[in-house]
Amino acid sequence: MLIKNISVLYGSDLKYLSSVDVRVSGQYFKQIRKSLRVASKEECYDCEGFLMIPGFVNAHTHIGDSLAKDLGLELDAEQRIHPISGLKHRILSTSKPSHLVDFMRNACVSMIRKGITTFIDFREGGIDGINLIQKAIRHVPIRPVILGRLEYYQDKRSVKQNVPLPKSKRIELQQLLRKCDGLGISGSNENSDSVLRYYSKFKKIKAIHSAETNQSCKTSKKLTNRTETHRCLLLRPNFLVHMTHASRRDLQLAAKNKISIVVCPRANASLAEGIPDVSLMIKAGCNVTIGTDNVMFNSPDMFRELDYLWKVSMGMKKSRIDPKTILKMATVNAGKLLRNKKLGMIQENTLADCIIIDKRTIDLAPMHNPYASIVHRASENAIKAVIIGGKIAHGTI
Numbered sequence: 001m002l003i004k005n006i007s008v009l010y011g012s013d014l015k016y017l018s019s020v021d022v023r024v025s026g027q028y029f030k031q032i033r034k035s036l037r038v039a040s041k042e043e044c045y046d047c048e049g050f051l052m053i054p055g056f057v058n059a060h061t062h063i064g065d066s067l068a069k070d071l072g073l074e075l076d077a078e079q080r081i082h083p084i085s086g087l088k089h090r091i092l093s094t095s096k097p098s099h100l101v102d103f104m105r106n107a108c109v110s111m112i113r114k115g116i117t118t119f120i121d122f123r124e125g126g127i128d129g130i131n132l133i134q135k136a137i138r139h140v141p142i143r144p145v146i147l148g149r150l151e152y153y154q155d156k157r158s159v160k161q162n163v164p165l166p167k168s169k170r171i172e173l174q175q176l177l178r179k180c181d182g183l184g185i186s187g188s189n190e191n192s193d194s195v196l197r198y199y200s201k202f203k204k205i206k207a208i209h210s211a212e213t214n215q216s217c218k219t220s221k222k223l224t225n226r227t228e229t230h231r232c233l234l235l236r237p238n239f240l241v242h243m244t245h246a247s248r249r250d251l252q253l254a255a256k257n258k259i260s261i262v263v264c265p266r267a268n269a270s271l272a273e274g275i276p277d278v279s280l281m282i283k284a285g286c287n288v289t290i291g292t293d294n295v296m297f298n299s300p301d302m303f304r305e306l307d308y309l310w311k312v313s314m315g316m317k318k319s320r321i322d323p324k325t326i327l328k329m330a331t332v333n334a335g336k337l338l339r340n341k342k343l344g345m346i347q348e349n350t351l352a353d354c355i356i357i358d359k360r361t362i363d364l365a366p367m368h369n370p371y372a373s374i375v376h377r378a379s380e381n382a383i384k385a386v387i388i389g390g391k392i393a394h395g396t397i
């Protein structure tokens with residue numbers, strides 16, 4: 001496929017190229033430069049007036065609760081999403097599996113329409129939970145990263161007494177990891193040091209919620225005399241989710257250990273749990289990415305997430321942030337988080353995952369700053385097409 005005369009946000013610095021030709025071959029971008037000649041029998045599209053940007057990576061979701069949209073608005077975070085006692089757990093465990101699958105599939109279709117080409121999901125429900133999400137995405141062309149978990153949560157006494165993972169669960173864990181991309185752990189307060197260390201031995205992707213609420217931070221201190229983040233590091237995670245209440249020291253610890261962070265600002269705000277301090281995270285040297293978290297209480301829309309994060313961060317700190325920095329969090333930085341050099345940017349030999357934006361749409365024209373345009377003006381209405389793995393997954397060009 002040859003896409004001619006298109007503007008591109010190119011490479012790891014999202015450099016704006018005003019008009020180039022892009023050749024896609026198989027799953028990859030092959031050539032990006034001016035005046036490429038169309039080969040015989042090659043599909044060729046003139047895309048004058050369009051802008052190609054990397055597909056968004058939604059770095060943290062729980063699409064499993066898509067059927068529980070806006071239930072329990074009156075409850076606090078613990079009451080809504082605690083893995084044992086929360087409303088979400090009760091709803092998921094009593095819902096018909098076919099309903100769960102239908103609404104998970106809808107969430108994936110919705111994400112593609114909004115330019116999300118990869119999503120990283122924390123999938124509850126053990127092996128059964130993984131089977132359900134795999135069924136949901138079977139015919140949906142999105143790129144999934146599925147992080148499963150055992151339905152095994154320790155009480156406070158077991159955490160204090162450092163109870164190890166039972167043998168039966170160790171066997172189940174092996175089976176689970178064969179079916180997914182890694183582990184998405186609910187938090188350190190439900191797992192002893194021994195269990196976290198056991199999980200840490202596996203080579204697949206590991207991630208964990210950390211410092212999401214004031215309450216979870218206090219619980220960790222009270223239970224173990226250590227910060228939640230400090231204990232989460234026992235997992236040797238690839239990334240920590242939230243860090244909304246992390247101290248400067250905890251952020252420095254994450255940066256030093258090359259552990260990425262996923263912030264979920266709209267989800268935190270909708271639970272009335274604060275706003276992550278991305279300026280402080282960047283200052284500490286962290287690789288910051290963005291996720292939309294639970295569909296139950298937040299829409300899986302990265303355009304809205306970018307806009308919200310940009311404005312609320314500048315408003316809170318009374319200092320400016322370059323919109324390109326925010327856009328990188330949804331693209332380039334997520335490739336770094338997954339340690340996948342072929343994901344998250346448009347460059348020769350990277351995966352051909354991208355969004356084609358119509359620059360002439362009334363919401364965007366005239367586009368004087370493409371980064372600001374994407375971060376706070378664009379919506380799914382501005383999308384002409386979404387390409388995933390070299391194929392048009394949504395729209396037309």
Ligand SMILES: [Zn+2]
Nearest residue numbers: 122241293294
């Ligand atoms: Zn989460």
